[in-house]
Amino acid sequence: MSNISPTAGVSVVIPHYGDPALSQHLIDALRMQTTERPLQIIIVDDHHPTPYPDPNLPGIQVVRRDVNGGFGSTVNTGAAYAQHPLLLILNSDLTIGVTFIEELCRAAEKWLPAIVSPTVVDGNGSNQYVGRMFPTITRSVIAGLVPLARWRDDARWHRAVGHEIPDPPTEATICDWFIGAVILMPTKAFHQLGGFDERFYMNSEEVDLQRRAREINLPSVVLADVTVEHVGGGSSDDARRFLWLMQGEWRYRTKWEGKFRARSFQAAMLGVTVINLVWNSVRSLFGRPTRPLQTFQRGASAIIRSSRD
Template sequence: MKLSVIILNYNSSCHTLECVNSIQRQTQLNDYEVVVVDNGSQAVDFDRLYSLTGQPFLKVIRSRVNLGFAGGLQLGLQVADPSSAYYFFLNNDCLLLDDVCTRLYAFMENNKAVGVCTGQAVNRTDDLEPSFNYYPSLSGNLLGHGLMRWFTPADYLPRRQKYREPVPVPVVTGSALFVRATAFWQVGGFDPAFFLYCEEEDLCRRLRQREWKAMLIPDVRFRHLGGGSTRRNLLIEKEYYISLFYYFRKNENVIKQLLLQLFYTLKVGRKAFRSTHFAQLAWFILRGAPGRESLRYRQGFPVMASQTTDHQPTPSLLSL
């Protein structure tokens, strides 16, 4: 198998079906497969995915609980073809606007030093969206990205600039992350301790440490609709800081961790007069954004979707 496309579904099957349809319409690559992972959705939403079954290139599996972004993708890899040369981790709220899979595959085949790449995202009105990001850092927060660009321009490329040629970037977007399988497994894959955010920063950092390049391929386009399965609220904001400070604990010394904790507490706390939302969030950061308060531990145990004699459930997974 040349390519395995891994897509997560969480109570947003309408996006998932449109995403899969766009892959079918646009992709000319031979020997690819699509793996859809239902990440603990409600039964009625999971039932809508049944229309995808019976297609030889497509697999649908279900986790009883939400494993998070990294955990869900890692689960998908358990049923992906083990011979796949590349993985394309694609958000279900993305639509391919051209033959993204074939073109990214060809680019990676011709550039063996590249471990991960992505295309150019556009929004609903065809305006460019940033398709890469910077590594979270103390210097970037204190000095600002514009000033840091003077010191390390390669790590702080303008994110909203229109690029015409492939360009090395620090962190490719997690919404459409195309990675070389050998590089991915060399660094251990995704860290499932990240539940919802910072997975791509962590992965790209580990790839960079092994001297794999990350690239933006600007003439390969996909549409990112946004808001596929996540709505912003206090719990989601907390989840972001849980992941962010886990990332800092992995990559920064204790002094920098404390300074970053103080920085973000003050940054959020200065808005506390606007709403108790920011006051609660600042207090949460000051307490170190404890992982025990993650949404990971606030889940119920959903009832499995309706089953027929063709479905073979296991204690933690329903495979179609």
């Protein structure tokens, strides 16, 4: 049973790096929230070459980091300023309605203390299946194989790669972890866990946090009756995403499974790139617009570099 008041205040942390228009759009939506809860809005500039354009926004606390540290480090910086019992971490590329915070907090109330996410959809309204099972090599291999891409709308593919599918779809799902586009949790619990592990730059930091949360009996819950739209990619460079993904996976597996399993994962993913090279080469022979060798070189390079950088 939670000892957090049903009208507890919320400290909102928004990590910022990139297009300020996205963060500003979210801030405008936060200012319009129809709730009587006290709200504290903290935007943290992760040392972007161009500082956040308006550091003196009324009612907004803007913090600029001295060095670029990635998602987890940026959230930790913002959370250090949190004054309210609930901590709400929001990606800058979200679209929220005016009742979002009140709906989220009310729906989460019966689960607290917990780490809570709404259902997340893309711009077309399609479920992003943010609830996940903890990573395994098999799940990563299946997710990376291009020949299996044709089944990505099939529930069997989603389950095979570790996506939790609510059953029934109207019920909240307790899962191993969820993608951190939106994270609501008690501020005290976040600090008790030590926040995000700052050795993770981008990707897998939320998996690590939620795995540590299991050790203090804090579950991860994806709500079915609250929805938010997430564009994705608003704060990251497309060309670097796969490298960041592999670096995060390497750090996660090294930390939780040891170097041998991390090397096994690396070898398996290199095997995936070889299979994809063959598959894409055949497709290119039939006139498909693919660049097999370039894609292979970029992927293999990222996998190898992941254990070095």
